Amino acid sequence: MWPSLPADEADALDWLAFDQAGVVTTAQATRLLTEGTVRGHVRSGRWRSICRGVLLTGNGRLTRDQQLWVAVLATGPGAVLAGATAAAEAGVRGLRPEPLHVLVPAHRRAGRTVLGRLPIDMPAVVVHRTSVLPAAHLQRARPPRTCTARALVDAAGWSRTVDQAQATLAAGCQQRRVTPDELSAVVEALPRARRRALIRQTVADISGGAEALSELDFVRLCRRHGLPAPGLQQRRADASGRIRWLDAYWREWGLHVEIDGAHHMDVRHWAADMKRQNDVWTSGDRILRFPAWLVRARPDEVADSVRRALIAAGWRRAT
Structure with a gap:
């Protein structure tokens, strides 16, 4: 649990522990207490040694906030939470909580021996280095972390797969935690970013x-597959005048494609989906619907269906 707000008579150590969720470095502690007092707290079990140079001013299991502080403090000066870890702290949902990602200046060498001796209630910490970390890429937060846009761009670059990288970027925008313009500004500032072209x-x-x-x-x-690019998330009024958003729409040929995710299986969405589909049909447009998994697993089959629908609507591929 995060330490409670110190009382009026609290000393500097109390306030430091409050600010850092009860996690302090040995150097911080010995600036405020004698070395003997610090060692006494640890030997008596009142405090807990987490790893070399990092202490917990308590003796319980580490909370998530404390794990984040350990990751930053154990990595050393200039370290900030980054990637999926920083994005999750900014409120982006659906990202992997572990390992913890930390970014340090390129000239720094974080001690792998320290990070390799973390306790069982502390997740793995992955250290990344960068030569580009302007103030605009930092968030005013405790523990310190990169801003949401930088966090998502880094997370995409560090992802195991292309799909995971794209899902990370899409999640941040879909959840309104970041805008495409903010992501673009970060990418332009990182000429050596991994997967830069893909991002x-x-x-x-x-x-x-x-x-x-x-x-x-x-x-x-x-x-x-050489098909014309559709308009995405197109705004349109249905028969009742209510604003609807179409997944993909070729206005010139009156073709509408819906990509159905898992939420379309929910009975609460089913009736609304059918009504929207009926509104499209009665307006004279064509509509195709594909489950999201089919788009990924059988792209040729999906492309063939779309091509036939476009040709039936009058499209002719340029030769």
Whole structure:
């Protein structure tokens, strides 16, 4: 648990412990207490040694806040939470909570021996280095972390797969935690960012309206199969005058494609989906619906269906 707000008579150590969720470095502690007093707290069990140079001013299991502080303090001066860890702290949902990602200046060498001796209630810490970390990429937060846009760009670069990288960027925009323009500004400031080309293309697709990974897959599918690019998340009024958003829409040929995620299986969405589909049909447009998994697993089949629908509506591929 985060230490309670210190009383009026609290000393500097109490306030430091409050600010850092009860986690302090040995250097911080010995600036305020004698070395003997610090050793006595640890030997008596009142305090807990987490790893070399980092102490817990208590003796319980580490909370999530304390784990984050350990990751930053054990890594050394200039360290900040980064990647998926920083993005999750900024409120982006659906990201992996472990390992903890920390970013340090390129000239610093974090001690792997320290991070390799963490206790069982402390997740692994992955240290990344960067030569580009301007003040604009930092968030005023405790523990210190990168801003949401930088966190998502780094997380995409550090992701294990391309799909995971795109899903991370899409999640941040879909949840309204960051804008495509903010992501673009960060990417332009990082000429050596890993997966830079992919990130730029993904952000461009998101800017066009593809806010879900399935929609990004669909845009890429159209591009790869020589189909015209659809408008994404198009605003349109239905028969009752209510504003609807169409996943993908070719206005010139009156073709609408819906990419159905898992939420479309929910009975609460089912009736609304059918009504929207009926509104499209009665207006004279064509509509195709594909489950998100099919877009990824059988792109050729999906592309063939879309191509036939476009040709039936009058599209002719340029030769």
